[in-house]
Amino acid sequence: MSVKIENIRNFSIIAHIDHGKSTLSDRLIQLAEIVSDRDFKDQMLDSMDIERERGITIKSQTVTLPYTAADGETYLLNLIDTPGHVDFSYEVSRALASCEGAFLLVDASQGVEAQTLANIYLAMEHDLEIVPVINKIDLPSAEIEWAKDQIDEDLGLDGDSALQVSAKTGQGVEAVFEAAVNLMPSPEGDSNAPLQALIFDSHYDPYRGTIVHVRIFHGTIKKGDKISFLSNNSQYKVEEVGLFQIVRKPMDKLEAGQVGYIIAGIKTIRDVSCGDTVTLAENPCVQPMPGFREPNPVVFSSMYPVASDDYAELTEALEKLKLNDASLIFEKDASAALGFGYRCGFLGLLHLEVVQERLEREYDISLILTSPSVQYEITRSDGTVEIIDNPALYPDPMEIEKTREPFIKAAIIIPDRYMGAVMQVCLEHRGVSTNYQYLTSNRIEMKFDLPLAEVVYEFYDRLKSVTQGYGSFDYEIAGYQETDLVKLDFLVNGERVDALSQLVHRDKAVDRARNACKQLREEIPRQMFKIAIQGAIGGKIISRETVSAYRKDVTAKCYGGDISRKRKLLEKQKKGKKRMKMVGAVEIPQSAFLSVLKSGK
Template identity: 65%
Template sequence: MNHIRNFSIIAHIDHGKSTLADRLIQLCGMVSEREYKDQMLDNMDLERERGITIKSQTICLPYHGQDGQDYELNLVDTPGHVDFSYEVSRALSSCEGALLLIDAAQGIEAQTLANLYLAMENDLVIVPVINKIDLPSAEPDRIAGQIEHDLGLEAAGIQFCSAKTGEGVPELLEAIVKYLPPPKGDPEKALEALIFDASYDPYRGTVISVRIMNGTLKTGDTIIFMSNGATYRVEELGHFRLRREPSARLTAGEVGYVVAGVKTVSDTRPGDTITLKDNPAAAPLPGFREMQQVVFSSLYPVTTDEYEDLGSALEKLKLNDAALVFQKDSSAALGFGFRCGFLGLLHLEVVQERLEREFDISLILTVPSVKYLVHLQNQSVLEVDNPSYFPDPASIARIEEPYIRATIHIPERYMGAVMTLCLERRGENTRYHYPMPGRIEFSCELPLAEVIYDFYDRLKSVTQGYGSFDYELLDYRTSDLVKVDILVNGEQVDALSQLVHRSRARERGLAACERLKEEIPRQMFKIAIQAAIGGTIIARETISALRKDVTAKCYGGDISRKRKLLEKQKAGKKRMKTVGNVDIPQRAFLAVLKSDQ
């Protein structure tokens, strides 16, 4: 056990985490020049294109130290985005140490701090690493001072490297062996294995990633999941190299995989504890909780005959993504679809792109919403994530919506613009301090519903790309929310209904009406597009009628002849309006929904 090191690399987005992992894999001789490609641990095309890690990976690196000893380094890679923070916390709890990677040009960002606090909560030994020292704009000495001053980490332990060129990476491998502690645990005790991730293999079922805390696990053992009591027989276990390498047993301190004929990923929950049925552990490992979906949206196929395909595509995605939840949904305007729950807006985008790419399905998404708690007059509480299920306002006592604490790191000059943006989005309890000259750490409590639209895009715009953002869920608070309905020719379009704060209702309603006016083709009669709260119209746009020139044949003559023809036309249009219905094209829905996203 003294020759094992379990560690993770934590960093803000785009600080070079995947590149450093590539260098470590190359230096440990895991991959030949011919087989090497960038981002070795990122399997999805989407991860490569966006440069983000969506699905975390693990790899076991053999390393021959300068002291002549052979070591086993288990790198537990983590996703970098705030949406996946629970998965990051489970991966960190399976390690003893972490490399805190910081860009030599950009310095400490919002998620650098958020991930550092997560690592500290798990009592990990932190080795600060300043990366990208080869950049012309790199200021490693200034960043080292920042680390010592802001984070309270000793300057003597800071490692300097360039993951791109490989400079300083051999010294970093030695630092991992020297500074990070070996795992603790007793191979003779009852088995306690922490599940920190799972992926789906179409031939073998779920491949469970585990860290053995205590005890020994062998092929053929009967295991039990402590959260749901399910029992399985171990078919294969082993270590993660570039491919899975089977072995006879996994003992305390080791990280590896278990294949036990588990049919779906959702049965294996990150944070759960595996123990032996014959000799169970006394209690599960601490920290387990169910994943919380915070953003909800309905997915509809553009062509209704793709509904079955969309259902099977979601089932297949669910095999690989335990956090995705969905149920059947229907809409008078869009037909049949599915109401889905996501961990955040990035998770929603990833699922949408994977459905469109991997399964070739064109989708319409409804406006993303969050889960509201509606307290009724009869003391009962409803959870509402879909405007269609909003109860009668007369029966509502109060409505509560989720709030988050946003932490924003910005250069000092953007303070005014960011404060204005937060106040526009109903921000409160704003605080700020200067972690270093010229930089501000700004924190603010915001309603989650205001953040899931275009807050991040707006933040990047007003700070010219320098702002970084991280958030954590706080609690539910009472709020004045209303349901805004969109009426076309007097008919309610259920797919475009939204739950919004009363102060933003007219603005949102007007924006939707303007988009629909641009997209709906003109008819032979006038079409009124209205936004309403209950029976009160708050915004309106009118699409004027196509009009045939009925007076063209009257050249000269009395005005009463012309008027008679125009009145006859007017009466015909009035009758046509009462019986005519307006077909709203799919692109009109897309235009309204995109403007809100």
């Protein structure tokens, strides 16, 4: 399927969560007839079970759609479906680097939301042609004119020229194809120049090794070519090239402007990195592509295998997962309670949950995670400054001059009737209101400065609850501010459990300790002796719960008779329990480590 470069279009679909990106992709795939009706299923590009269960897109996926336009010309349309959640905005920025244009979806009943704005700025950074699309026009609550006004006012695009579609029913979807052909620019590139291809994603196949997803900017690549990765000069022989059409479709060659895959028997996972440039070993290009900004992880947690024998498998699984998720960062870590593991960095709590679930499902590894924390900046008394994200590395309070924590600038868009409730939630999470403005007569954008550590701890769930799902939230990191930080330890039966330790603001410590002790009491199984669960700052106990003991009825065989005989048996039992408690070790189940992260609210 060799097509002139003028007849290729590379475009992306971007939008806020749940505005219908994956459903529109489904309709486009059906129209292009690359999948038979028998094999078709909803959310065709959401290939992971976890995506289908949660109803969200996590990975941006590529599909090449052949399309014959009204003028009889055949076009190759490379469509990239992207995630909408703020935790996966790095996926979106990588997808946009392979495109020349983007369809920006706006829900006809919800209008422009926080991630809509964030994504349009990403698209503008990449200098893309942006075509607005109003989706869900079949809903009874759809307000098309209102949505057009918002596209005009909030996004600065022409609302009247926005396409009107219903991805669910298929109404107006043909116009999306025509808009891609007529409004999106074709890629620029020279098929005869030295090969210059950008790796924008990759994944591991147990039979074929690492499969590299590339966008060809210049040159041509075919089976048998010897390729080189510019970042590490490793060389491989190409076994297969092709396009993504739900399944991999082998081709004779890939030319400038196309998006496809390369299989070259790459067994060394570390050789492939996202943003690297692929070129031919015999005729290399002069300079590499600019690549991608390194993602900045904001949430850190340690992962340990439940069985310490699985450490080698965890290492291999993390390396394979990193191929497919370039924003995951990890380094070796060790704990007295849990043995060897990895300290991992994530882009948010949802990202953390998804990585955990993928490791457990795809690689069959049972994990224990420690409490998530953020990076704190600590100035010691001698003037040295260090960044720590692990409570285990927190120095003695006597040595600390000051601590600073990361803050974010949050933009929250809500219907104005929820203003009071949102204000209260933000104040509870130590937020400071900086500004608010009306976007339309009844929608308001509120700006807050919030500590990142508070956002990590179930802020998003609370926001969605108080706004009945209408609140949308986006944030950017805004630097460090001074804070009053303490290390909160948990003792189970007098033993400090380092994997449960947290760094918290002093004002929040008592609440957090009480809540965590309650959750632990529910999770830790009862023993033959009482178990004390305590929260402590340094040597000061600030909360306590007790798991009561099982108790054998030692007086059951005493019918009537003298009370002193019963008392003697009870005293004997008491002494035995005391002795047992001194040597009794408490096993903490995996669920207890996770329960500490949940709030009781």
